[in-house]
Structure formats: structure tokens, C-alpha cells
Amino acid sequence: MAESTGSGGHTGHEELHGHDHHGHTGHAGHTGHARKATWGVAASATLHCLTGCAIGEVLGMVIGTALGWANVPTIVLAVVLAFFFGYALTLVGLRRAGVDWRKALRLALAADTLSILVMEIVDNGVMIAVPGAMEAGLTSGLFWGALAFALLVAFLVTTPVNKWIIGRGRGHAVVHAYHH
Template sequence: MQHETHAHHHPPAATWAMAVQATLHCLTGCAIGEVLGMVIGTALGWGNLPTTVLAIALAFVFGYSLTLRGILKAGLGFRAAFRVALAADTLSIAVMELIDNGVIVLWPDAMDAQLADVLFWASLAISLVIAFAVTTPVNKWMIGRGKGHAVVHQYHH
């Protein structure tokens, strides 16, 4: 009897397609927040640290917001939906932001590039591609354990 009950609680099979979809979702929120933060900080003439902090904060806000939107549409209350979004997205966004900002910091002159510079946009785009490549296996691992976007999946029906 216990074996039958346990059999129904296996996490979903984690496919690369599911991981890519989850990572694209994460990338969308991160990219919106990241670009907006960088544009605002750079346009206001802020230094690198406050601009980066703003970009990371906005990446989390937009990442969580995109997930929240879908969960709230499914009829879950805000408090419960927020907890689901935190559980689903925190590690994914954190990895994406760590890699994305790490690439920018290590890229020669990228931190000092201005909005009109090709280097600003090229380094940002390439850093997001690298972050996507690193975050996708993380999401696949989490989905395979019933975590991350596997938690959100039940609300997409």
C-alpha cells in the first residue's frame, strides 16, 4: 500500500525541452530587469556597484513577476503564488545573475561601457547567452527533483 502511494509522487521526467523552456522564462525576466537596471544606472551616471545592484534587483523582480502572473491567472491567492514563485525561480535567477554579471565584470572595459557603445550591448547579450547555457542544466536538475519550474507546472493547466 505504501509503495503505491509513493509511486504517485514521483517528480516529472526532466527533459531538456522543459529545462530550456524554464530557462527561457527565467532569461526573459532577468533580461528585462538587467537591461532596465543597466540603462537606468548608466543613464543616471551611477557608478558600477549601484547600477549592478539595481540591475540584479530588477532581474529578480521581473523574473518573479512573470511567474506570479501565470500562477495568479490559475486562481491561486497572492501569498501562496508568491511562495510558489520564490520556490520556482530563486535558484534559477540567482545562477543566471551570477553568471551574467560575472561575465560583465570579467569582460575588459564592459563595466565602463556607455549606452551608445557597441561593447555595452554586445557584452550584455553575450553574457546572457552564457548565463542561459549554464542555467539550463541547473533547471533540468531541479525539475528532475520536483523543484524549480516543476513546482509551477501544475498551475499551467
């Protein structure tokens, strides 16, 4: 993760995680404070989100395409699975950090919903815009090339969104407070 020096000599990583050299940690009660929103932190949060989305998106597109489904049901399945796997990755990390299920679910929904939503709108928009991509078979280079391109565009569009969200002390800035 890229780090930049913030005010008072603290790195972006330290400010993101809410602690300083005096041992003050930014867990639960400090999630409303603004975080240092560097491009590296935003890219890392987006990559985390993209991983879950890509798993769901690829699985949905593969299932829909293999079953010969039309575009709309295939996209619906891909979006549902993208949200499921996007939230699941965040939930796994929060549960490993000892956060109870109810709080972990609330945090995952708050941290990931906007990011996944933007990613899915862009990703599926690109897939629809590439002529023949949705109709191409699973053995087609067009299908896989368009899907890879769609995920790349989604990453590039969603990273500034995540930078803005993190800068407001929301999204993955909240979740990172629990990863210590």
C-alpha cells in the first residue's frame, strides 16, 4: 500500500488506521474522523472491492453464458454475485479481527455498497457497450477480453470514488480500523 507523509510526520497508513506515535488507536469510537485519503490507499480499497466483484462478476457471466441466458438475467446474476462476494471478503476480514457478525455485516454494507454499486454499473455498462461481448461464448477471446477491459475500466472509475469516500472517513477507512 502506498503511503504518504501526512501532517505531524504521520504516514497516510497511520492516519488511515487512526493511530499515532502516542499509542492512541482509532477503533470503534473514532470512525467518524476524516482519514488520509491517498491514491494508494484508494487503489488498495478499490482492488479489495474489485477482487470480490470480479469473482462474482466472472462467475455470474460464466453461469449465464454457459446456460445460454439472455443479457438481462445474466447481468442480474453477475451483479448479485458481485455484491455477495464483495461483502463476503470484507466480512471474512472483520470476523478474523474478532468483530461479531451483526456489527461486521453493518460495517461491510456501509464500507462496500457505494464502491460495489459504481463498479457494477461501470463494469456491466462496458460489457453491454462492447459489440458482441455478451453474446460471445466462454471460449471466445472477445468475451474474456471485454470482461477484463470492463473490470479495468471499473477499477479506474471507482478508485476516485473510494478516495473521496475514504477522505470523508467512510468506506474502507472504517473497516481498516478493525484490521489490527
